[in-house]
Amino acid sequence: MWVFIKSAVANIARQNRIPLYSLPAIAFAIPMVPAFVLLPAFYAEDIGLGLTLTGGAFFIIRIVDMTSDPLVGWLTSTDHPVWGKKKIWIAIGSVIAGVSLWALFTPPPDANSRYLISWGCAMFIGWTMVQIPYLAWGLEIAPEYHQKTKLAAYREGATLLGILGALTLPVLLLTGDDRHNLVLIAAVALSIGFVGTLCALAFVPEGTTGRFQNYSLISLKKVAANRLLLRTITAWLLNGIGNGVPAVCFALYATYVLQISDAERNILLLVYFLTAVLSVPVWLYFSRRLGKVRAWCCGIILACVTFPAALFLGAGDFWFFFVVCVLTGFALGADSILPPAIQADVLDWDRLRYRRQIETIAFSLWTVSAKFSLALAAIVAFPLLDFLGLQEGAQAGLWGLKVIYALLPIVLRYWLSW
Known part of the structure; x- marks a missing residue:
């Protein structure tokens, strides 16, 4: 009987390896928006650290986070019988990230910049230990061309569902208290993360691995010889800055420009990401008809056309910005x-051309570029807005926020689309 049950479970897991692999992405994504969008403003205003100190703290966190990517990429690209296994890294990183997440989302009232930096660094290092091997693991269990698109759709769709769940809870509970919301989000993320990660690690196979390229300066030079790879990294960097700036400034824009409540802000975030989830099948269709690159460019152009409207909005323009969130959320699905x-x-293409596997190296470079864009957004936007007197109500600060939030990302995205 036990052998029969074990065989049946293994057969179900084999047929559903992509959905099972995508389960942890729901939990990984639940704290994503609060960490990127709400947490900087929460520490700056609710905890009282101020814009400049908070921006500097998040810049340090991101720099430390960036330096961990090459190290994790090197360690996970080895053929060591233990440390070369991606599941080991995902399991250890999940524990580190989970403990740090709880500390970061439930700070004491007298938390200072050292508290923010220490727990922030620990959380993002743990997240790096999960993210890089998790992404590379996906390539191993979906080796075919259309399987990769299907896996990306499942994983990123699960990510959007996790984000959507995190934003739905405060709206359903009708609470505008950010401290209470962060505690609730952390508890839900840890609970779902435990179940989802355990299922993926237990039932999804390790994957078929080939001859991995050692992560060294020599291998990085060989990777740099792939011009196509460098172009995708550059595009990812520009796109990351275009996404990172409005993400960091959204809570400030809602407070100082739109002058709406926290509950209304949460509704706008929910609409934005709900539209992104609903648009996924549409972008999958366009990717088959137009090709992936052209479809992505269409999404970027849609964002470039609609987002500048935020430059002309003011106090009470909730419904106008609601429409902007719907249209830009649709573009987010492609992104x-x-x-x-x-x-x-x-x-x-690299594996066929050079007969090597550089998944962990490449993904570490991609994540470094994404994290650098967020670090740049934090260190530029917050101190500049502090200098312009945003918190004191200066008009220069208000217009500076509008330009940084609505115009700068469009310039970068327009450049990227061409």
Whole structure:
């Protein structure tokens, strides 16, 4: 009987390896928006650290986070019988990230910048230990061309569902208290993360690995010889800055420009990401009809056309910005699922051309570029807005926020689309 049950479970797991692999992405994504969008403003205003100190703290966190990517990429690209196994890294990183997440989202009232930096660094290092091997693991269990798009759609769709769940809870509970919301989000993320990660690690196979390229200066030079790979990294960097600046400034824009309540802000975030989730099948269709790169460019152009409207909004313009959130959320669907699929195709080409596997190296470079864009957004936007007197109500600060939030990302995205 036990043998029969074990065989049946293994057969179900084999047929559903992509959905099972995608389960942890729900939990990984639940704290994503609070960590990137709400947490900087929470520490700056609710905890009282101020814009400049908070921006500097998050810049340090991101720099430390960036330096961990090459190290994790090197360690996970080895053929060591233990440390070369991606599941080991995902398990250890999940524990580190989970403990740090709880500390970061439930700070004491007298928390200072050292508290923010220490727990922030620990959380993002743990997240790096999960993210890089998790992304590379996906390529191993979905080796075929259209399987990669399907896996990216499942994983990024699960990511968007996790984000959506995190934003739905405060709206359903009708609470505008950010401290209470952060505690609730952390508890839900840890609970779902435990179950989802355990299922993936237990039932999804390790994957088929080939001859991995050692992570060294020599291998980095060989990677740099792939011009197509460098172009995708550059595109990912520009796109990351275009996404990172409005993400960091959204809570400030809602407070100082739109002058709406925290509950209304949460509704706008929910609408934005709900539209992104609903748009995923549409972008999958466009990617088959137009190709992945052209479909992604269409999404970027849609964002470039609609987002500048935020430059002309003011107090009480909730419904106008609601429409902007719907249209830009639709564009976010392309931004979420198509770049990972394009990256997977580039790595396929590299493997066929050079007969090597550089998944963990390449993904570490991609994540470094994304994290650098967020670090740049934090260190530039917050101190500049502090200098312009945003918190004191200066008009220069208000217009500076509008330009940084609505115009700067569009310039970068327009450049990227061409």
